[in-house]
Amino acid sequence: MLLLLSNTIITKIAFGTCYEDEDGERSMFENLLSDSQAVSANFYFSDYFPCLGWVDRLTGKLNQLDKTFKALDSFFQGLVDEHMTSDEKKTKFEQEDFIDVLLQLQKDGSSPIKLTSNHIKALLQTQMLLRVWAMTELVKNPNSMKKAHQEVRNKAGNRGAIDENDLQEYGYLQAVIKETMQLHPPAPLLVPHETTQKCNISGYEIRPKTVVHVNAWAIGRDPESWENPEVFSPERFIGSSIDFRGRDFELIPFGAGRRGCPGLHMGVAVVEFALANLLYWFNWELPDGMKREDIDTDVKPGITMHKKNPLCLVPRKWSGN
Numbered sequence: 646m647l648l649l650l651s652n653t654i655i656t657k658i659a660f661g662t663c664y665e666d667e668d669g670e671r672s673m674f675e676n677l678l679s680d681s682q683a684v685s686a687n688f689y690f691s692d693y694f695p696c697l698g699w700v701d702r703l704t705g706k707l708n709q710l711d712k713t714f715k716a717l718d719s720f721f722q723g724l725v726d727e728h729m730t731s732d733e734k735k736t737k738f739e740q741e742d743f744i745d746v747l748l749q750l751q752k753d754g755s756s757p758i759k760l761t762s763n764h765i766k767a768l769l770q771t772q773m774l775l776r777v778w779a780m781t782e783l784v785k786n787p788n789s790m791k792k793a794h795q796e797v798r799n800k801a802g803n804r805g806a807i808d809e810n811d812l813q814e815y816g817y818l819q820a821v822i823k824e825t826m827q828l829h830p831p832a833p834l835l836v837p838h839e840t841t842q843k844c845n846i847s848g849y850e851i852r853p854k855t856v857v858h859v860n861a862w863a864i865g866r867d868p869e870s871w872e873n874p875e876v877f878s879p880e881r882f883i884g885s886s887i888d889f890r891g892r893d894f895e896l897i898p899f900g901a902g903r904r905g906c907p908g909l910h911m912g913v914a915v916v917e918f919a920l921a922n923l924l925y926w927f928n929w930e931l932p933d934g935m936k937r938e939d940i941d942t943d944v945k946p947g948i949t950m951h952k953k954n955p956l957c958l959v960p961r962k963w964s965g966n
Contacts, residue, residue, distance in 0.1 A: 650776075650919060677720055680713045683946065692856070774950060775916045776923075778829035778942075779821055781956050782877045784929060785937050789879055792817050797924045798963070807921045812914075818921060820879035822913070823896065826865070826889050828877060829942075830898035832949050833862035838904060861897055870895040889913075927960040 687706055691698030701707045728744045783790040796817045801807055812818075838857040843850065851857075866874040871881070887893045890909065891901030899906035906912075923929075931937065935957075943953035 677713075677717045681717050684710045684713045774831050774952075775822065775825055775829070775912075776920055777952050777956055778950070779825040779916070779920055780923065780929070780958070781940060781942065781952065782825060782828070783821065784931065784956075784958060785940050786877050787937070789821065789877065790929070792879075793821055793924050794928070797921050801921075801925055807918065807925055809918060812917045812921065815917070815921060816883065817879060818917065818924070820882035822916060822920070823882045823887075823889060824877060824879040826898040827871070827874070827896055828865060829950050830861040830865060832898075833860070834948070835859045835861050835897075835900050836904070859897070859900070861900075864894070865896060865898070867895070926963055928963055930959040930961060932957055932959055 684706075687710075689698075689706060689710075690700045691707075725744060725748070728748060783793060796815055797807070800811055800814055835858070838859070840851055840853055840855045840857060842853050845851070864870070868874055887896055889896050889898055891897060891899065891905045894901065899909045931940075940956070941954055945951040945953045
């Protein structure tokens with residue numbers, strides 16, 4: 646349900662529509678994202694040993710890669726074409742989506758770079774998994790869950806709804822999100838980078854065009870930076886100035902600098918608002934016969950940290966007492 650919520654929000658913002666049918670476009674979109682993640686995480690000889698690239702072709706990995714991304718490209722191209730053909734029919738009262746904004750930048754030439762259809766399609770691929778991991782850790786740590794419940798419900802009072810303007814006042818909830826990012830960064834190795842010039846790091850000479858992977862997962866669990874880094878403890882961020890927006894290198898789940906994630910602010914805002922509502926409206930319990938120790942944190946292979954086994958919880962409507 647949380648992944649469905651993420652996909653619904655993303656498709657509404659980016660595409661201007663929601664895919665409600667499980668057997669139609671929504672299912673196709675989710676399958677394409679899952680397939681693209683799986684093939685992106687594969688090991689390819691041609692990335693590291695170009696002379697052995699024929700092995701990837703022989704094993705079928707390159708054919709699978711080409712097939713998957715051609716299907717994803719075709720899906721995105723269909724969305725772009727649909728927006729281009731319907732552009733003249735739109736009225737000023739219709740809300741623009743992400744594709745409309747990019748197409749307008751392309752049309753009027755106001756972008757600092759010349760936008761092409763490939764640029765637009767590349768910017769459409771994003772996902773946010775933090776809510777699943779946050780709920781996983783909260784259920785495994787009932788004291789943290791209790792504190793988060795109390796904060797959200799005390800501040801929201803009897804209004805019956807979460808006000809977006811109050812999110813900045815939820816100090817403990819924000820600490821929960823930061824701690825979740827520390828332990829479960831959405832992209833453990835961030836996005837691969839490439840050096841532009843020769844440099845020297847700790848005595849090692851790094852040549853131009855060297856592929857660089859930043860291990861954000863290891864940085865968040867570094868015992869030199871964190872006390873008991875493997876333990877879920879939102880309290881470590883109470884009163885701490887460390888943030889996840891790329892200014893503090895102890896915590897960089899979205900990267901840093903000019904190559905930081907462009908969807909950071911939107912993603913975090915959605916996570917905060919959705920998580921606050923989940924904690925306000927429901928008490929969360931485990932299914933009968935299940936213990937907290939039974940909840941695993943295994944991860945699917947891929948460039949993003951999808952939980953391998955679904956998190957199954959029982960929601961109990963909060964009565965306000």
